[in-house]
Each structure stands twice: as structure tokens, then as C-alpha cells.
Amino acid sequence: MRLVFALIMTAALIGAAHAGDKRIALTFDDGPKPDGAFFTGAERTDRLLTALRVGGVEQAAFFITTKHLADETSIQRVRDYAGEGHVIANHSDRHEWLNRMTAEAYAADIDLAEKKLEEFENRRPWFRFPFLNEGKASEKRDAVRAALAERGLLSGYVTVDTYDWHMDRVVAKAKAGGHCIDIDGVGEIYVEMLVAAAEHFDQMARETLGRAPAQVMLLHENDLAAMFADDLAKGLRRAGWEVITADEAFADPIAEALPETLFSGMGRVAAFAYEAGWRADRLDHPASDEAAIEARFEAAGVLACEAL
Ligand SMILES: [Zn+2]
Numbered sequence: 001m002r003l004v005f006a007l008i009m010t011a012a013l014i015g016a017a018h019a020g021d022k023r024i025a026l027t028f029d030d031g032p033k034p035d036g037a038f039f040t041g042a043e044r045t046d047r048l049l050t051a052l053r054v055g056g057v058e059q060a061a062f063f064i065t066t067k068h069l070a071d072e073t074s075i076q077r078v079r080d081y082a083g084e085g086h087v088i089a090n091h092s093d094r095h096e097w098l099n100r101m102t103a104e105a106y107a108a109d110i111d112l113a114e115k116k117l118e119e120f121e122n123r124r125p126w127f128r129f130p131f132l133n134e135g136k137a138s139e140k141r142d143a144v145r146a147a148l149a150e151r152g153l154l155s156g157y158v159t160v161d162t163y164d165w166h167m168d169r170v171v172a173k174a175k176a177g178g179h180c181i182d183i184d185g186v187g188e189i190y191v192e193m194l195v196a197a198a199e200h201f202d203q204m205a206r207e208t209l210g211r212a213p214a215q216v217m218l219l220h221e222n223d224l225a226a227m228f229a230d231d232l233a234k235g236l237r238r239a240g241w242e243v244i245t246a247d248e249a250f251a252d253p254i255a256e257a258l259p260e261t262l263f264s265g266m267g268r269v270a271a272f273a274y275e276a277g278w279r280a281d282r283l284d285h286p287a288s289d290e291a292a293i294e295a296r297f298e299a300a301g302v303l304a305c306e307a308l
Contacts, residue, residue: 022241024198024215025249026052026229027061027158029091029128031221032068032077037172038223045077047226049084055233061246062221063091063128063156066116075119082122087246089126089156090114098129099136103143110147126156126250132218134264141262154255158218158267160201162194162287168222170294171303180305187228189296191235194219197287198236201269204283208273214244214252218267 028048035041052060062081069075082088093113098106110127117123127148135141148155171186198215205213219225233243259271270283286292297303 021212022198022202022215022239023212023244023248024160024217024236024241025059025061025244025246026057026217026219026233027063027128027156027246028219028221028225029063030065030068030095031062031081032064032074033221034068036168036223037175039226041077042073044221044223044226045080048221048229049080051226051229052086052233053084055230055243057229057233057243058085059245059247060086061089061124061126061156061250062086063089063126064113064117065091065095065130066093066113067095069116078120082120085122087122087124088117088120089124089128090117090153091128091156092130095130097131097133098140098144099133103135103140103147106144107147110151110153114151114153124246124250125151125153127153128156128158129264132158132161132265132267134262136262138262145258154250155258156250157216157255159205159213159215159254159269160198160217161266161270161285162197162218163290163293164190164194164218164224164287165220165222166290166293167193167297168220168224170297171224174303179303182300182302182305183227185300185302186224186297187231189300189302190224190228191231193287193293193296194232195235195239195241197285198241199239200285200287201267204273204278205269208276208278209254209269213254213269214249215269216246216249216267 032041036044039047064078078088090110090113093109167190174181201215202212236243254268259275261271261275263271263274266283273283
């Protein structure tokens with residue numbers, strides 16, 4: 001009997017550490033963004049699609065800011081994302097802070113974005129709050145939650161918050177300043193910080209939820225993503241992650257679990273951690289910290305090759 005018990009326990013432990021335990025989907029906000037420091041918008045889309053293909057990312061989610069659908073090229077870029085099997089969802093039209101608008105105006109902006117997205121294939125009924133801002137008052141937050149429910153829209157929450165947008169901004173600034181950039185070194189830091197963020201929120205989920213939900217990583221449709229999305233996928237796998245589809249991630253029970261707290265700016269796992277008593281000292285992470293990101297680039301010297 002003891003042997004059978006030991007075998008069952010061993011099987012359970014192997015199962016617990018098996019692939020499927022750490023699962024993560026990649027999501028890209030704000031596209032189709034205008035030209036960047038390295039690529040035109042159209043070049044960025046081509047490169048990002050190639051990177052996702054090379055990285056074996058079967059289905060990412062693109063949360064579209066529809067004010068960027070300003071010309072045929074931009075519209076075509078979203079068709080291209082959908083055409084390669086990625087899914088398209090709503091990130092509002094104007095990309096405003098909910099706490100600076102009425103719930104009615106906010107819902108109207110969501111509706112306008114839905115209308116502009118109608119023509120695309122592979123759409124999903126998901127809405128991602130710009131700036132992850134769900135308002136500063138529970139009445140307004142609840143009014144927008146009700147508006148989403150009326151429209152059959154699910155919150156396109158994130159669980160792994162990152163400031164990839166700040167990394168992109170810092171590197172773009174260095175390029176504009178004429179600095180020599182060690183782009184491979186930038187890529188290594190990009191991957192290292194984002195994988196560390198995934199680990200951070202994975203640990204947070206295990207400690208506060210008692211389980212490992214499918215994670216949803218927040219990224220942006222920016223030049224660094226176009227350069228390094230394949231390296232990121234590979235880096236995540238090296239760290240034991242399975243890169244899953246956005247559909248699989250948003251099928252996790254956490255999708256239906258709405259936090260009570262108004263602390264929404266770091267995503268859903270952090271919101272539950274906040275409710276469990278976690279504060280900045282445990283919630284914060286270098287990949288969600290502008291000064292830490294700058295310090296990491298600075299220490300590696302990757303944005304000032306001439307100084308080496
Ligand atoms: Zn955004």
C-alpha cells in the first residue's frame with residue numbers, strides 16, 4: 001500500500017511541475033501605432049508578424065486603439081494581424097483615462113471602437129481599459145462593468161504588467177539622440193526583464209490565489225516587440241513557460257472573477273494580491289518601474305556604445 005501511495009504522490013508531484021503549470025499568452029496594445037524610431041508602422045507590422053511566426057506564437061491578441069485606423073495602410077496592418085491567426089479586440093477609440101470621463105462618454109467611445117473594428121476577422125468580444133484604469137470610484141467602475149456586460153464584452157484584463165512601452169521609449173530617445181545602440185544587448189535586457197515579470201506575477205498568483213492561472217502579458221505594438229517578440233517567446237520557454245493562445249488564456253476562471261478593489265493599474269493578479277493585503281513593497285517589480293528600467297540599460301551600457 002505504501003508503495004502505491006508513494007507512486008501516486010510521485011505522479012502528482014510530477015504532474016504539478018509538468019508543462020501546463022506555467023502558461024502565458026502575449027497581448028499587444030495600441031496598434032496600429034504610427035511610425036517609430038526604427039520602423040515605419042507597416043515595417044513594424046511585417047517584422048512583428050515574422051517574429052511571432054519565428055517564435056512559434058500561434059495566436060497573440062491585438063487590442064486596437066481605433067483612432068489609429070486613420071488610413072488604408074493602418075487598416076491593412078490590422079487585417080494582416082488577423083490574417084495570420086491573431087485575434088483582434090477593443091482598446092477604445094480615443095485611449096482616455098476612465099477617471100477623466102463620464103461612464104456614458106466612455107461607453108460611447110467603446111461603441112465607436114467596436115463599430116470601427118466590425119470589418120476585421122478574428123475579432124473577440126474583449127475590451128482592454130486604456131492605462132488599465134478602471135476609474136477611481138466604484139460607482140463609475142460598476143457603471144462601465146455593466147456597460148460591458150450589456151454589450152457582451154469581457155474585460156480584456158492583463159495579469160503580467162510590464163512597462164515595455166518605457167523600454168521602447170528609452171531606446172527610441174537614445175536613437176534620436178544619436179547614441180550608439182547595442183541592439184542585441186537591448187534585446188537581452190528586454191527578454192530578461194519581461195520573463196522576470198512573468199515569474200513575479202506567477203509567484204504572486206500562487207501565493208494569493210493558491211493556483212497558477214493562465215497569465216496574460218501586457219505588451220505594446222512597438223518597435224522593440226517587432227525586434228524581439230521571438231526572443232521573448234523563446235526566453236519564456238527556457239524559463240519553463242508554455243506560450244498559449246489568447247483564447248486559452250481568457251478561458252481561465254480568473255476571466256470571470258472581478259476584483260472589488262479599485263487598485264487596477266497592475267492587472268488582475270495584482271488586484272487580488274492587493275485585496276489580500278499586498279502593497280508596493282511586494283507588488284512592485286523592476287519591469288514596471290521606469291527608473292529601474294533606465295538603470296538596467298545604463299548599467300549594461302547598451303545605449304551608449306561610444307562610452308565603452
Ligand atoms: Zn494602451
